Amino acid sequence: MAKPLIQIALDSLDYNATIALAETVAPHVDIFEIGTPCIKHNGVNLVKDLRARFPEKLILVDLKTMDAGEYEATPFYAAGADICTVLGVSGLATCKGVIKAANAHGAEAQIDLINVEDKVACARATAEAGAHIMGVHTGLDAQAAGHTPFGDLSDIARLGLNVRISVAGGIKASTVQDVVRAGANIIVVGAAIYGAPSPADAAREIRELVEAV
Numbered sequence: 001m002a003k004p005l006i007q008i009a010l011d012s013l014d015y016n017a018t019i020a021l022a023e024t025v026a027p028h029v030d031i032f033e034i035g036t037p038c039i040k041h042n043g044v045n046l047v048k049d050l051r052a053r054f055p056e057k058l059i060l061v062d063l064k065t066m067d068a069g070e071y072e073a074t075p076f077y078a079a080g081a082d083i084c085t086v087l088g089v090s091g092l093a094t095c096k097g098v099i100k101a102a103n104a105h106g107a108e109a110q111i112d113l114i115n116v117e118d119k120v121a122c123a124r125a126t127a128e129a130g131a132h133i134m135g136v137h138t139g140l141d142a143q144a145a146g147h148t149p150f151g152d153l154s155d156i157a158r159l160g161l162n163v164r165i166s167v168a169g170g171i172k173a174s175t176v177q178d179v180v181r182a183g184a185n186i187i188v189v190g191a192a193i194y195g196a197p198s199p200a201d202a203a204r205e206i207r208e209l210v211e212a213v
């Protein structure tokens with residue numbers, strides 16, 4: 001199996017700090033995630049800027065779309081996004097809209113299972129509808145309440161769906177190898193990199209741990 005990809009969550013609101021962090025960690029990551037607060041704050045021009053600066057990297061725009069899937073996602077794919085996210089709780093019609101926009105641009109749609117009651121049913125239905133990536137995600141507020149994505153990751157991985165699995169939610173050096181072993185294809189790391197004394201060293205350590213599994 002291919003080595004999992006490493007995704008840095010760029011979760012700052014500050015435009016220049018976002019670019020600077022991307023430059024710092026670029027040698028150690030595969031995907032730049034423009035986090036939801038960041039894309040809301042900075043808009044589509046940040047996608048164009050990152051695309052121009054890093055033509056070799058994948059760019060995920062964490063839109064967390066809730067309605068009007070095709071309409072909302074299309075300009076972000078047109079600006080250079082490789083992946084946009086849509087909320088599983090939005091329902092199948094909205095997910096299908098983002099999948100359609102992704103396919104029109106030769107790109108991918110990721111279903112974010114955050115706060116979905118029946119994650120297995122949602123994953124099955126959206127995979128059947130052509131979703132490319134299933135995002136197992138414990139959000140920042142749920143993390144603060146003590147939740148982790150590990151149980152959900154096992155539930156989704158064992159379905160054997162024809163999608164890649166992304167996992168996010170407080171992943172750090174001490175847990176990254178467990179999520180690789182549990183079947184994650186894309187590992188999202190935010191605070192454990194950008195909150196570290198040296199984000200470059202933290203990203204390098206994550207890469208080395210993933211490669212060592």
Ligand SMILES: O=C(CO)[C@H](O)[C@H](O)COP(=O)(O)O
Nearest residue numbers: 009168169170171189190191
């Ligand atoms: O999408 C997000 C919050 O909704 C975060 O970007 C994601 O959870 C990764 O960050 P962290 O590793 O700090 O949890």
